[in-house]
Amino acid sequence: MMKKILLVGGTGFVGSHLSSAFGNQYSITAVGRDVDVCKPSDLSAFIRTVQPDAVVHLAAVTTLKESFEDPSLTYATNFMGTLNLLSALRENHFQGRMLNVSSSEVYGLLNEFDLPVTESLLTHPLSPYAVAKIASEALCYQWSQTESFEIISARPFNHIGPGQSARFAIADFGKQIAAIKLGLAEPILNVGDIDTTRDFTDVRDIAAAYKLLLESGKNGGIYNVCSGVERSVRSLIVRMCELVNIQVELRADPERMRLSDQRRVRGSYHNLSIDTGWEPHIAIDKTLLDIVEYWIDDFNLNKGASK
Template sequence: MPRKLFVTGATGFVGQHLARRLQEMQGLWQLLECGRVDLLQPNDLDAALSAGVPDAVIHLAGQTFVPEAFRDPAATLQVNVQGTLNLLQALKRAGFSGSFLYVSSGDVYGQVAEEDLPIHEGLPPRPRNPYAVSKLSAELLCQQWSYTEGWHIVLARPFNHVGAGQRDAFVLASAARQIARMRLGLQPPRLVVGDVDVTRDFLDVRDVIDAYFAILEKGISGEVYNVCSGQEQKIRDLIQQLAELAGVELELVEDPARMRRAEQRRVCASNVKLQQATGWKPTITIRQTLETILSDWETRVLQE
C-alpha cells in the first residue's frame, strides 16, 4: 500500500521533477492532490489536508528570490516563517505524526572563508540577506517542533540545482537558452555576462530529489543535511561546455553593469554527512546535466 505524501510547492521547478520521480518509484508513494495552497491561509491548509492525513510531508514552497527578499523582507519572513508555522499547526490539527522534510537553503551559511571550504554543516550560519534569515528561522522552528512534538523532522540545505524546466533567471538556464537560440540562428553568437569567474556547487535536480527522499527516509530527526555535488565548477567553464555541446563558437562579452564582484568567489560544499547517514550519492554528471538543459531549451525556444 503506497504511503501518502503531501508536497507544498508541487507546481514549481523542483516540485514538478518530484512529481515525475514519484511516477518512477512504482507505487511507493501516493501524492495527495491539493492544488495551489496559500501558506498564509490556515483554512486553505485545513481544506488541503481534509482528504487524508499524510504519512510524510516535503515542504518546498516559499519565497525564494533574493532580490525580492531585499525589496520586501517582511513578506519574505511572513511566507517562509509564518507560512511554515501555519503548515505545522495545520498538520497537528489533522493528526499528523509522520516524517516532515523542510527544504532550507545553503544560502544560510552566508560568506564562507576559503580556508573553511568545503562548506559543512558544522559551520555556524551567517545569513547575509533576508531570504537566508527567513530560511534559517524556519529551520529553527522545525527543529523546535521535532523536539516538542516528537515528529520525525529533517532539514535539507540544497545548494545550486539545475535541470530541465528551470526559469532563465538563473545563470546556466539563461546561458543555455541563449546558446540554443544561437544554434537555431535566432541571435548572434555573443553572450553578455557578468562575473563568470566565480565557482559554484551545481547538482542535477534529479539527484536533488533523490537526496530529499533519502533524507526523509533515513535522516536523523532534528538534523540538517547539505544537498550538493561536492564539486566546485567555474561558471565560465560551464558556459563554454554548453557552447561546445551546441557546436556554437561564441564570444563572451562582459557587461560592466553586471560585473559587481561577488562576495563569495568560491563555493564548494560537503555532502559527507548526507552520504554517511543515507548512502545517497550523486549519479548524474555535470555534462549529462548540461546536455539535458540545452536540449530542453532548444525545445522551449522553438515554442516561444
C-alpha cells in the first residue's frame, strides 16, 4: 500500500517542492492555513481523517520581522502549534515518523571561529522566532524518547529557488532583474548591505534532504541542512545579471543600508551526509537562472492576463 505523507504547512514555497521530491511512491496531503495548528480539536479531527504514515511539520511564523512584530503569535504557532500537532498524532495512535523543520537561526550570532557551524554549537537565539524553534526542538526530542513514534529535526540554512516570495532578498533581486531584462524597469538595483555571506542551498536540494531525513534520519536527531559554501549576496546578484546577459548599476540605498552584525555564515552538513547519504546536487548557476526565469514567466503571465 502507498504510504501517506502529511505536509503540515505544506502549501507554500518549500512544501510545493517537497511534494515533488516525494514523487509517485507516496500519497501526499499538503495543508496550509486551512488547517490551523493553533486549534487542537480541528487539528486532531483532521489527523483522524488522513491517518498519515509520516508527517513533515513546516507550519510556522516564518520571518524574523514577523516574530518581533507579534511574539505571542510566534510562540503560539511555532511552539504550541508543534505541541498541538504532537498531541493530535498521539490521540490518533500515530506510529510513524515525523520531521520537525527548525532553523539555523537557533545558532544566533556566529563568530568566524564557529565556521563551519556544526550541530554541537551552543544555541544563542536572538529573535522570538529562534526561541520558539529551539523550544520546539526540545519538545520534539522529548516526545521522540517518551512516546510511541519517532521524530527528527532539521535546521535548514538559507534556501532559495523558483517560487520563493519576493519578501526574501534573493527572490526580490531576481524579480527586479527579470523586470530589467524585460524592459519593464531601469537597469538600477537599489541595494543595502550586500557584502555579507550566507550559506545558500537550492530549495530542491533542501526538499531532497527532508525526504531522506524522514526515511533514514536517526530518531531524536538534529541535522543541519546546508550547502557548506558561503556566498555573498553581491556575488549572487552579479551572477544573475551575467546569466541573463544584462548590466545593472548597483546603487547604495541609505534606507536599506543597515549593516548586519552577522558578516559570515557557513554550515556543515557532515552528519546529514553520514546518516542519509545526502549531498547538494544543484549548481548555483541553475538555481539563480531558474529564479530569474520564474519571475520572467510570472511577468509574462500577468501581462497576458491583463489583456
